[in-house]
Amino acid sequence: QVTLRESGPALVKPTQTLTLTCTFSGFSLTTSGMCVSWIRQPPGKALEWLARIDWDDDKYYSTSLKTRLTISKDTSKNQVVLTMANMDPVDTATYYCARSLGTTPYDFWGQGTLVTVSS
Amino acid sequence: QSVLTQPPSVSGAPGQRVTISCTGSSSNIGAGYDVHWYQQLPGTAPNLLIYNNINRPSGVPDRFSGSKSGTSASLAITGLQAEDEADYYCQSYDSSLSGSGVFGGGTKLTVL
Numbered sequence: 001q002v003t004l005r006e007s008g009p010a011l012v013k014p015t016q017t018l019t020l021t022c023t024f025s026g027f028s029l030t031t032s033g034m035c036v037s038w039i040r041q042p043p044g045k046a047l048e049w050l051a052r053i054d055w056d057d058d059k060y061y062s063t064s065l066k067t068r069l070t071i072s073k074d075t076s077k078n079q080v081v082l083t084m085a086n087m088d089p090v091d092t093a094t095y096y097c098a099r100s101l102g103t104t105p106y107d108f109w110g111q112g113t114l115v116t117v118s119s
Numbered sequence: 120q121s122v123l124t125q126p127p128s129v130s131g132a133p134g135q136r137v138t139i140s141c142t143g144s145s146s147n148i149g150a151g152y153d154v155h156w157y158q159q160l161p162g163t164a165p166n167l168l169i170y171n172n173i174n175r176p177s178g179v180p181d182r183f184s185g186s187k188s189g190t191s192a193s194l195a196i197t198g199l200q201a202e203d204e205a206d207y208y209c210q211s212y213d214s215s216l217s218g219s220g221v222f223g224g225g226t227k228l229t230v231l
Binding site for chain 2: 037039046047048049052060062063096100103104105106107109110111112
């Protein structure tokens with residue numbers, strides 16, 4: 001069955017770079033049309049899409065955050081990595097990875113990982 | 120500010136019907152992109168509830184239904200149950216934000 005799991009630090013300091021890893025199983029990012037996105041949710045607030053990587057290595061970023069984000073994949077390890085530079089307390093959120101096929105819905109989500117930005 | 124607009128909260132008594140609206144624009148819902156709905160129970164990840172405007176994934180009760188018209192979409196829940204109390208989000212895509220999935224601001228459903 002399809003599963004995704006996010007991993008990374010629970011606490012980062014302001015100005016540091018955050019690195020999150022999404023490890024998945026039950027599908028392959030070499031399959032035509034397959035995509036993995038990162039989505040975050042600050043405490044008590046709405047979902048915000050961050051970035052997406054496609055099976056053919058196309059990459060897309062939130063226009064408001066694209067200067068700070070980098071997404072990559074390692075198909076041999078079934079992993080997608082997101083880095084976010086220059087972290088700020090407003091970036092405190094639960095970060096999710098999710099699967100989709102192009103513009104189809106996010107049909108499987110990880111359980112999320114809470115990242116707190118504080119000195 | 121979310122690209123898609125939802126009411127912050129709705130409420131209803133058990134057994135009643137409620138609807139949640141999702142209003143977009145000509146670059147997202149109005150451009151023909153499908154709308155999807157997610158239910159998020161407290162402390163959990165969002166779960167796909169309605170996809171491609173009107174379809175229910177396997178296991179979702181038929182009390183939940185979706186519709187789309189013009190630049191808006193709606194989620195209807197009939198026969199409200201206490202377990203339906205959750206946050207609901209609509210999602211689509213936006214042609215002006217390449218590759219970007221856009222979400223609504225979320226609606227908190229309270230079952231009275």
